[in-house]
Amino acid sequence: MTSVSYDIELNGVYKSYPLGKSRIPIFEDLTMTIPDGDFLAIMGPSGSGKSTILNLIGGIDTVVRGHVSIGGSMLDKMSTRALTRWRSEVIGFVFQFYNLMPMLSAAQNVELPLLLTDLSAAERRERVHTILDIVGLADRHDHLPSLLSGGQQQRVGIARAIASDPRILLCDEPTGDLDRKSADEILELLQLLNTKLGKTIIMVTHDESSTRVAKRTVILDKGRFVSEEIAQCA
Amino acid sequence: MRLSPSLLIRQNLTRKLLRSILLILCIGVAFFIFGVLSSFQQGFKGASAQTSRLVVASKVGGNETLPLSYLPEIQALNGVADVTHITRLRAYVENERNIVGANAVDLESYARVYSDAYAFSTEMLRAAGADRTAILVGRTLAERMGWSTGDTVTLTSFVHARSGGDRNWRFTIAGIFDGAEMTTDTSFLLARADYFHTAVMRNKNRVDLFGIQPKPGADTQALAREIDALYANSGAQTRTQSETAFMSAFLEQFANIALLVRLIVGVAFATILMIVANTMIFAIRERTLEIGVLKVLGFSGGRIMCIVLAETLVLFALGLCLGLCLTAVAIPVLADALQSVVPGLYLTPRVIATALALAVGFALACGALPSINALRLPIAAALKHR
Numbered sequence: 001m002t003s004v005s006y007d008i009e010l011n012g013v014y015k016s017y018p019l020g021k022s023r024i025p026i027f028e029d030l031t032m033t034i035p036d037g038d039f040l041a042i043m044g045p046s047g048s049g050k051s052t053i054l055n056l057i058g059g060i061d062t063v064v065r066g067h068v069s070i071g072g073s074m075l076d077k078m079s080t081r082a083l084t085r086w087r088s089e090v091i092g093f094v095f096q097f098y099n100l101m102p103m104l105s106a107a108q109n110v111e112l113p114l115l116l117t118d119l120s121a122a123e124r125r126e127r128v129h130t131i132l133d134i135v136g137l138a139d140r141h142d143h144l145p146s147l148l149s150g151g152q153q154q155r156v157g158i159a160r161a162i163a164s165d166p167r168i169l170l171c172d173e174p175t176g177d178l179d180r181k182s183a184d185e186i187l188e189l190l191q192l193l194n195t196k197l198g199k200t201i202i203m204v205t206h207d208e209s210s211t212r213v214a215k216r217t218v219i220l221d222k223g224r225f226v227s228e229e230i231a232q233c234a
Numbered sequence: 235m236r237l238s239p240s241l242l243i244r245q246n247l248t249r250k251l252l253r254s255i256l257l258i259l260c261i262g263v264a265f266f267i268f269g270v271l272s273s274f275q276q277g278f279k280g281a282s283a284q285t286s287r288l289v290v291a292s293k294v295g296g297n298e299t300l301p302l303s304y305l306p307e308i309q310a311l312n313g314v315a316d317v318t319h320i321t322r323l324r325a326y327v328e329n330e331r332n333i334v335g336a337n338a339v340d341l342e343s344y345a346r347v348y349s350d351a352y353a354f355s356t357e358m359l360r361a362a363g364a365d366r367t368a369i370l371v372g373r374t375l376a377e378r379m380g381w382s383t384g385d386t387v388t389l390t391s392f393v394h395a396r397s398g399g400d401r402n403w404r405f406t407i408a409g410i411f412d413g414a415e416m417t418t419d420t421s422f423l424l425a426r427a428d429y430f431h432t433a434v435m436r437n438k439n440r441v442d443l444f445g446i447q448p449k450p451g452a453d454t455q456a457l458a459r460e461i462d463a464l465y466a467n468s469g470a471q472t473r474t475q476s477e478t479a480f481m482s483a484f485l486e487q488f489a490n491i492a493l494l495v496r497l498i499v500g501v502a503f504a505t506i507l508m509i510v511a512n513t514m515i516f517a518i519r520e521r522t523l524e525i526g527v528l529k530v531l532g533f534s535g536g537r538i539m540c541i542v543l544a545e546t547l548v549l550f551a552l553g554l555c556l557g558l559c560l561t562a563v564a565i566p567v568l569a570d571a572l573q574s575v576v577p578g579l580y581l582t583p584r585v586i587a588t589a590l591a592l593a594v595g596f597a598l599a600c601g602a603l604p605s606i607n608a609l610r611l612p613i614a615a616a617l618k619h620r
Contacts, residue, residue: 060530060613081534088532095617099527103245104237111237113531121236160531 006071008034013066044220092161096173151182261553269561277579289480290444293471299440313452318343325389335422338430358409366429368408372420518604526616535609546601
C-alpha cells in the first residue's frame with residue numbers, strides 16, 4: 001500500500017442539495033488536487049461546502065457530475081460494497097463531537113474498525129495498545145467515553161481513525177468542541193501523524209489559529225476557493 | 235473485555251436495560267399465553283391427533299345409537315383391519331356434578347384397536363375377563379377419584395337404567411391402565427359391553443360408536459365413504475370420519491377450541507409484534523449517528539443489518555425462555571386444578587418447537603423494518619443526526 005501515491009483529485013465536481021422542490025448547487029465546477037502527504041486546512045463560512053468536500057473524498061457522499069479520484073481509484077465508479085471496503089482501508093475520520101460508542105471503552109472504540117480486518121484478537125489488542133500509547137492514553141484503556149475529558153475523547157477518536165492504518169485522515173473541525181489547551185494538543189498530534197507517519201490530513205476548521213499546523217490553507221466561499229496560503233515552514 | 239460482534243449486541247441491549255427488560259417481559263408473556271393455550275389445545279386433542287383410526291357414529295348425531303349388528307358387516311369390509319364398539323354410560327359418581335367418562339366396550343377388540351393409545355396388560359384383561367362387573371380405569375381418573383384395583387365403585391347413569399329400573403351400576407376395578415403418551419386422555423373407565431347389554435333395560439345391543447383400525451395403506455377416506463354408503467338406506471344411517479375430525483367436532487359442541495386458541499394467541503402476538511417492532515424502530519433511530527459512524531468505519535449495511543436482527547433475536551430468545559419457564563411452572567398447577575376438564579395437560583416438545591419457530595419468525599419480522607432502515611441509512615445524513 002505504501003508504494004502507491006494517494007494523490008486526491010477532484011475534477012469538475014458538480015454537487016447540489018435538495019431544498020424543497022428545487023436543488024441548491026454547492027459546487028458547480030470544483031477542481032482541486034491534494035498531493036499524498038499533504039496537510040491541508042480548509043476554512044470558510046458555514047454552508048461554503050467544507051464538510052461536503054470531506055464527504056466526497058471519504059466516499060460517504062457522491063458527486064452529481066465530475067470525478068473524485070484517490071490513488072487512481074475513481075470513487076464515483078465504485079460499488080457501495082467496494083467503496084465501503086476501500087474506505088475502511090484508506091480513510092480515517094475524525095469528528096468534531098468525537099462520535100465514540102458510549103457503551104464501549106476507549107480500547108474497544110479503537111478496536112472497532114479492526115473487527116473488519118483479518119487480525120487476530122491478540123494482534124488487535126497489541127495494535128490498540130500501541131495506538132493508545134501514541135495518542136497518550138495508555139492509562140485510559142478501560143475508561144468509558146463519559147469518563148474522559150473532551151480532549152481525551154478526541155484522542156480516542158483520532159486513535160480509532162488511525163487504527164486500521166489509513167493513508168488519509170479527514171478531520172471535520174477536530175478542535176471545535178475543545179478548549180485552547182486541548183485543541184493545541186490535538187493539533188500537535190495531527191501534525192505528528194502528518195510529519196512522522198506520513199498521513200495525508202485534510203482538516204476543516206473555523207479556527208484560524210488551527211491552520212498553523214497545516215502545510216496549506218485554502219479558504220472556501222460559496223463553493224469556490226478564494227485564497228490559498230502555503231505555510232512558511234512547510 | 236474483548237471486543238466482538240456479540241459484545242456489541244450485548245452492549246446495545248443493556249445500554250437501556252429497563253427498556254430491554256420490559257420488552258423481554260412483554261415477549262415472555264406472549265409466549266406464556268401461547269404455551270398454556272397450545273398445551274390446552276394439545277390436551278384436548280389427546281392422542282387422537284396422530285391416529286389413522288376411523289369413528290362411525292350415527293349420522294343424526296346427538297344421542298342416537300347404531301345397532302351392534304353393524305359390527306360384523308363393517309369387519310367384513312376390505313380395508314378394515316379391526317373394529318370395536320363403544321357405548322357411553324353417561325354416568326356420575328355420588329353426585330351429579332361428579333361426572334365420569336365411562337364406556338361399555340368389548341375389552342379384547344378395544345385393546346387391539348386402541349393398542350397405540352393405551353397400554354392394557356394381559357393380566358388386567360384376563361382379570362377383567364373373569365368378572366362380568368369388572369372395569370378398567372384410566373390412570374388419571376383413578377388418581378382423581380382415589381381408586382385402586384380391587385375397589386368396588388357405583389356409577390349412576392343419567393340415561394341407562396338396569397332391568398329393574400335402577401340406574402346404579404356397581405363395578406369392581408380389575409386394573410388401571412396408562413396412556414401411551416403423557417398427553418393421552420386416561421380420565422375414563424371401560425366396562426364390559428356383554429354385561430352392560432345384558433343388564434340394561436332399553437337399547438340393548440345399541441352402541442354409540444364403532445372404532446375402526448384400517449388396514450395399513452388403506453384409503454381411509456374411501457373406506458369412510460364405503461361404510462356410509464353401506465347404511466345410506468338403513469334406519470340408522472352412519473357418519474364415518476377420522477378420529478381427529480370426530481374429536482374436533484365433539485369439542486366444538488362446547489367451543490371451537492382451536493379457533494379460540496388461534497384468536498387469543500394471534501391477538502397477543504400481534505400486539506407484541508407491534509410493540510417490539512415500534513420500540514426497535516425507535517431504538518435504532520436513537521442510534522442513527524452511531525450507525526453512520528459504523529458505516530464510516532467500514533461496516534457494511536448488511537453487517538449492521540445483521541447486528542440489528544441479532545438484537546431482536548436475542549430479545550425474543552430471552553422472552554421465549556422466560557415464557558416457556560413460566561409455562562412449565564404454570565402447567566402442573568393448571569393440570570392439577572383442571573384434571574377433569576383437560577386430562578392431558580402437559581407442555582409437550584411439539585409446543586416448545588412451535589414456540590421456537592414462532593420466536594425466530596417474529597424476531598425476524600420485528601427486526602426487519604429497523605434493520606432495513608439501518609441498511610438504507612445514507613451516511614452523510616446519519617452523521618448530521620444528533
